[in-house]
Amino acid sequence: MAKVALDSVRKVYPNGFEAVKTTSFDVPHGELVVMVGPSGCGKSTLLRMVAGLESITEGSLSIGDRFVNDVDPADRNIAMVFQNYALYPHMTVAKNMGYGLKNRGLPKAEIDKKVSEAATMLNLSEYLDRRPSQLSGGQRQRVAMGRAIVREPDLFLFDEPLSNLDAKLRNQMRIEIRALQRRLGVTAMYVTHDQVEAMTMADRIIVLNLGQVEQIGTPTEIYNHPQSTFVASFMGAPPMNLMPATYNGNGHVSLSDDVGLPIEAGVHHIGEVQLGVRPEELQITEAGKTLFKLDLVEELGATRLLHGKLAGHPFTVNTPKSDEGFADTLMIDVPPSALHLFDRETGKRL
């Protein structure tokens, strides 16, 4: 049983750069938590602090029941998978996987047994005598996974493990990693900048921006109730439409003098707001009440993205492929439930 607890953890580099602002969260046992955010948001630093590769400036970190701030990475009983695999190029696959166990002083027979078990699990049995340079990208990634598995760690750490793979392989490995983590029931922390990876793999997502946690929640929570404009625009592809509007308290937000949208009751903030609508929650229909000026159609196969303007603001609509033959101006239906209101100043959800 290993849950990970970060309590008021903070990281400041010697040059004064604050990579991670004071952050607290728990990862329950067996859960896969994805940390997602743009580059430079501190997600990798956070992961590396958990791994012990970066020192923790302030706060405390525990894995299981153990306080591990000052514990050496090798003694934290973790395993890490790196973006560029970080396999030892001069060792065979079997040696690569067994190196950590060898350093722990396990007898050779036991190492061999564990390595071959892991290799079977990952379909690597026939490659055990090869060098990493003789393997494909996906196989190398599997070896890196194998190296993590044989250690029987309390915690898996993944640092953008799929970024070096091509799109097709990435989808496949995504599923494999997820399935493997479920099967082994090991707690895992996973860093990525790819929001699709985050949405599909995570039990819970931690969205980070500028060294700060923006939101922690399940993929559906993050998608349906983004707590800030940053989360709203970062998660989901195409991103949520965001535009300035004013709310006068009478059940309508106005985008301009003549364009208004009805919203659900319960908003008490009167004045300037930021309005968000997901492109896929809109419908093009004769009965629609809002005018949309179409500039460009992007064909995605299953759906089409219509880029244009709504009340003078750039706006995107995602329509099913059954919709065809678009005029330059269209009427769209914006359901009140699809509207998200954010504070214009702070970007926080209202």
Place this chain on the structure above:
Amino acid sequence: MADITDTAPVGLTKAKEEVVPLAPRKRIRWNVVGDHAILILGSLFMVVPVYLVFMTASHDQLLIHREGMQWWFGDLFVENFRDAMFEKGGFTDTVDGMRMLTNSMILGIGFAVGKIIISMLAAYAIVYFRLKFATLAFWVIFTTLLLPLEVRILPSYEVIQGLGLTNTYTGLIVPLIASATGTFFFRQFFRSVPEELIEAARIDGAGPVKFFIDILIPLSRTMIAAIFIIMFVFGWNQYLWPTLITTEEGFFTLVRGIRQIVQTYTGSEIPQYGQAMALAIIAMLPPVLIVLFFQNWFVKGLTESDK
């Protein structure tokens, strides 16, 4: 738009026209002939002296003394080589060619291995440990390139003499093994080893020593081979330092022994030119063989690495 569509096809047809007429007749390309002529002349320039030495080694000293270097085999080939290697010579009549060959080997290998060990350790410390002034230390080491042995020969001799290390292998080798070049090469190489590899090793429980032995040394093996070759040849060819530090003939190296033979006029005897030539050939062989056998590794070490 017009520009793009116009120029593209023209460019293509031009390229085709150029290729076609070349096929039927072959012209003499003077630049190729010139290049080859220069290369051939250059090789001759280097090979002919060696050839002359080889041929001359098979004549007796009287003939050589009378007629100079010889262009063809004489009849003393085997004798000269045998005497050069196994007949005791020098003032004290204690040292033969084999002894000198052994000494040269000890110097060459000790020199190369010592340099590799010292410079690898220095580079490891500079690159991987958070030392204060690591960069400064590196540049201090680097500037010693400006201080070759010839510049510091007096103080070096003084120190070795003071330590009583004259006429020892230690005195012969140790003062020469600090290597700025080696440190520089290893530093550049270590810096190119991906950071993740070190981190993976840390998580795998490899401390500094294990990482060095299990990961870094195997990764550097082509680099080590390349530096070994350079340094072996360099050490083998050392002349000045051995001359200073060894006065006992039992410590003479080949390079030095050749000169000794040529120089020894005992009484009215003519020096053993034939033997000196034979010894010169033997002195040339090990470096040549090492370079020949390991040139593959040599090029690999300096140009690529399987990281």
